[in-house]
Amino acid sequence: MAETAASPTSADKNLAARVSPAKQLAEAFAAGSLAGTVELSEVPFLTMVGLRADAGSETATRLAAVTGGLPAGSGSVATKGDASVLWLGPSEFLVVAPTEAHESLGGDLIPALREALGGDSGQVVDLSANRTTFELTGPRARAVLEKGCSLDLHPRVFKAGTAFSTEIANIPAILWKTGEESFRIFPRASFAEFLGRWLLDAMREYASPEVP
Amino acid sequence: MLLIPCPNCGPRDETEFHYGGQAHVPYPENPNELTDTEWSRYLFYRENPKGIFAERWVHSTGCRQWFNMLRDTVSYDIKAVYKMGTPRPDSSSRATPETGTASTGPDSTTTGSAAPSTSTTSILSTTAPEGATK
Numbered sequence: 001m002a003e004t005a006a007s008p009t010s011a012d013k014n015l016a017a018r019v020s021p022a023k024q025l026a027e028a029f030a031a032g033s034l035a036g037t038v039e040l041s042e043v044p045f046l047t048m049v050g051l052r053a054d055a056g057s058e059t060a061t062r063l064a065a066v067t068g069g070l071p072a073g074s075g076s077v078a079t080k081g082d083a084s085v086l087w088l089g090p091s092e093f094l095v096v097a098p099t100e101a102h103e104s105l106g107g108d109l110i111p112a113l114r115e116a117l118g119g120d121s122g123q124v125v126d127l128s129a130n131r132t133t134f135e136l137t138g139p140r141a142r143a144v145l146e147k148g149c150s151l152d153l154h155p156r157v158f159k160a161g162t163a164f165s166t167e168i169a170n171i172p173a174i175l176w177k178t179g180e181e182s183f184r185i186f187p188r189a190s191f192a193e194f195l196g197r198w199l200l201d202a203m204r205e206y207a208s209p210e211v212p
Numbered sequence: 213m214l215l216i217p218c219p220n221c222g223p224r225d226e227t228e229f230h231y232g233g234q235a236h237v238p239y240p241e242n243p244n245e246l247t248d249t250e251w252s253r254y255l256f257y258r259e260n261p262k263g264i265f266a267e268r269w270v271h272s273t274g275c276r277q278w279f280n281m282l283r284d285t286v287s288y289d290i291k292a293v294y295k296m297g298t299p300r301p302d303s304s305s306r307a308t309p310e311t312g313t314a315s316t317g318p319d320s321t322t323t324g325s326a327a328p329s330t331s332t333t334s335i336l337s338t339t340a341p342e343g344a345t346k
């Protein structure tokens with residue numbers, strides 16, 4: 001996030017004016033988190049790019065050269081540096097990269113992808129505002145998710161470094177296991193408040209002081 | 213709750229899917245030449261069998277892909293899933309007779325997906341290429 005400089009440019013002003021989809025829940029997230037047990041936060045404004053290209057096509061090969069590979073099948077994630085590509089479907093992928101990768105901040109990721117696509121059939125679409133990102137971490141994170149997600153989240157099945165498009169709390173969301181006890185959840189912006197409050201409620205039994 | 217074996221994603225809850233009605237309903241070759249009756253037959257008339265039914269499903273909150281499924285409308289047992297554009301697989305070997313009594317059906321609930329995914333594999337390896345369309 002760009003800090004407001006001494007004499008802010010119009011770009012800085014624009015960035016400072018952005019409101020993330022779950023900003024109004026920031027205090028509740030902090031209050032509802034318990035370090036070492038389960039913690040929830042919003043990671044706002046990640047750069048996200050939707051890719052469509054038929055697997056095995058030349059277009060897909062060129063896009064893969066930019067991202068460092070396209071994931072091969074359900075669950076797989078291709079990561080290069082600080083950008084990752086999540087498998088959404090046989091010809092659909094989601095690139096997730098840091099905020100600074102966005103072209104409005106001088107990043108060259110999206111222009112490079114657009115150039116790789118060229119005039120071929122397929123898509124490179126800036127979807128950064130489509131979803132927000134929740135980070136749920138801690139030893140109880142899995143138990144919280146299990147209240148509203150029917151995937152088998154046991155570590156012997158759900159490995160760190162995999163991601164699935166599924167339902168959490170009866171709404172569509174992408175669930176990415178980024179570490180043994182850390183998850184990223186991508187709800188659509190309009191579902192952010194609902195899912196944030198649902199997660200807080202699911203966390204409450206773990207993140208409350210123990211009743212003697 | 214059905215556990216539906218998506219050909220791309222594996223078994224998922226039924227709530228992740230949407231139903232697309234009867235499979236293998238060909239679009240008329242010359243729609244302009246159809247009578248109103250024939251057109252209405254194409255648009256609105258569908259089979260409603262008691263037993264094995266070939267139907268379309270889409271994995272809405274997963275891979276967003278359509279696929280076909282053979283499902284027993286009596287027992288809800290899923291006999292096979294197969295790609296759009298591929299012919300209906302022969303289900304006779306595993307299908308219950310469509311004239312069978314309903315009394316045995318409702319007791320057999322759908323669990324697991326080992327059988328359907330096995331048949332998927334065999335179906336996919338022996339049928340039309342992906343280029344075929346829905």
Ligand SMILES: [Zn+2]
Pocket residue numbers: 218219220221222271274275276277
């Ligand atoms: Zn699927």
